[in-house]
Amino acid sequence: MDTKLDTKDTKTDRKKLAEIFKSLGHPTRIKIVEHLIDMDTCVCGEIVDIFPFSQSTISQHLKHLKASGIVCGEVEGPKTRFCVDKQILNQVKAYMGKL
Amino acid sequence: MDTKLDTKDTKTDRKKLAEIFKSLGHPTRIKIVEHLIDMDTCVCGEIVDIFPFSQSTISQHLKHLKASGIVCGEVEGPKTRFCVDKQILNQVKAYMGKL
DNA sequence: TTTATTTATCGTTAATCACCGATAAACGAT
DNA sequence: ATCGTTTATCGGTGATTAACGATAAATAAA
Numbered sequence: 001m002d003t004k005l006d007t008k009d010t011k012t013d014r015k016k017l018a019e020i021f022k023s024l025g026h027p028t029r030i031k032i033v034e035h036l037i038d039m040d041t042c043v044c045g046e047i048v049d050i051f052p053f054s055q056s057t058i059s060q061h062l063k064h065l066k067a068s069g070i071v072c073g074e075v076e077g078p079k080t081r082f083c084v085d086k087q088i089l090n091q092v093k094a095y096m097g098k099l
Numbered sequence: 100m101d102t103k104l105d106t107k108d109t110k111t112d113r114k115k116l117a118e119i120f121k122s123l124g125h126p127t128r129i130k131i132v133e134h135l136i137d138m139d140t141c142v143c144g145e146i147v148d149i150f151p152f153s154q155s156t157i158s159q160h161l162k163h164l165k166a167s168g169i170v171c172g173e174v175e176g177p178k179t180r181f182c183v184d185k186q187i188l189n190q191v192k193a194y195m196g197k198l
Numbered sequence: 199t200t201t202a203t204t205t206a207t208c209g210t211t212a213a214t215c216a217c218c219g220a221t222a223a224a225c226g227a228t
Numbered sequence: 229a230t231c232g233t234t235t236a237t238c239g240g241t242g243a244t245t246a247a248c249g250a251t252a253a254a255t256a257a258a
Contacts, residue, residue: 006130014126022124026246027113030120031105037198044205057247059206064245078204078255089198096195099136099188125216143235156217158236163215177225177234 016069020092023068028053029061033084036071041083043076115168119191122167127152128160132183135170140182142175 024030028051035050036042048058062082065071070089073082123129127150134149135141147157161181164170169188172181 011126014129018124018126018129021120021129025117025121025124027110027117028246030113030117034198045203053246054248055205056207056249060246063206075205075254078253080205093195093198096192099133099192127216144233152216153218154235155219155237159216162236174224174235177223179235 017092017095019068020070020088023065023070026061026064028058029065032058032061032065033070036082036084041081043079043081045079047082116191116194118167119169119187122164122169125160125163127157128164131157131160131164132169135181135183140180142178142180144178146181 024033031050032047035047039046044055044059044062047062048055051058062071062073066073066082070085070092071082072085073080075081123132130149131146134146138145143154143158143161146161147154150157161170161172165172165181169184169191170181171184172179174180
């Protein structure tokens with residue numbers, strides 16, 4: 001990668017990347033992502049069950065992960081089904097590879 | 100990776116990993132790491148020069164990166180020479196690869 | 199239509215973060 | 229011994245975060 005350039009694009013990329021890293025910067029959120037990858041998809045309640053935290057706390061963590069783009073969730077009746085956005089994940093992997 | 104296990108070790112790993120991701124969770128710190136990789140090593144002042152932030156702010160960012168382990172710095176006279184810890188970086192890369 | 203289930207959001211609190219200027223500490227050079 | 233350079237740390241401020249309980253909103257089921 002040519003990190004000597006610092007265009008508006010690379011600045012934007014760095015900002016988005018920072019948001020993703022920040023969203024992964026908490027043990028609970030890392031574990032959520034790992035679990036989502038293992039299970040392929042998950043509903044919020046199933047994630048709540050594996051942690052000793054309240055439903056609102058987990059919902060906040062999921063919101064954080066969704067905001068960064070690494071996780072997406074679609075409403076399914078009264079539930080919400082979450083999964084890892086593999087395209088975004090691959091982008092992060094590619095960045096790490098080039099680093 | 101077997102993320103179904105949740106031993107004391109995996110918990111510790113996740114915590115350390117989260118610290119590294121958190122330390123990368125800021126555009127300035129990402130750019131610092133990129134710059135360190137490009138230049139191989141750098142002295143604090145050279146890093147300060149590429150940002151519109153104060154010396155104390157950059158020093159804080161470097162402290163954050165050092166605390167997570169992704170960057171190390173050795174005193175060299177009145178200066179401090181920083182570089183990326185490639186072993187740690189490779190561990191993070193390996194983790195991303197397995198994800 | 200009422201009730202139960204599921205998730206998101208609001209309001210709060212304590213803690214941490216990002217930034218700054220000022221200052222201290224360490225060293226090299228004069 | 230003093231001065232200039234370089235870096236780290238301190239103290240402060242405003243913003244953000246992580247956690248909670250309570251509540252609202254949406255849907256399925258009775």
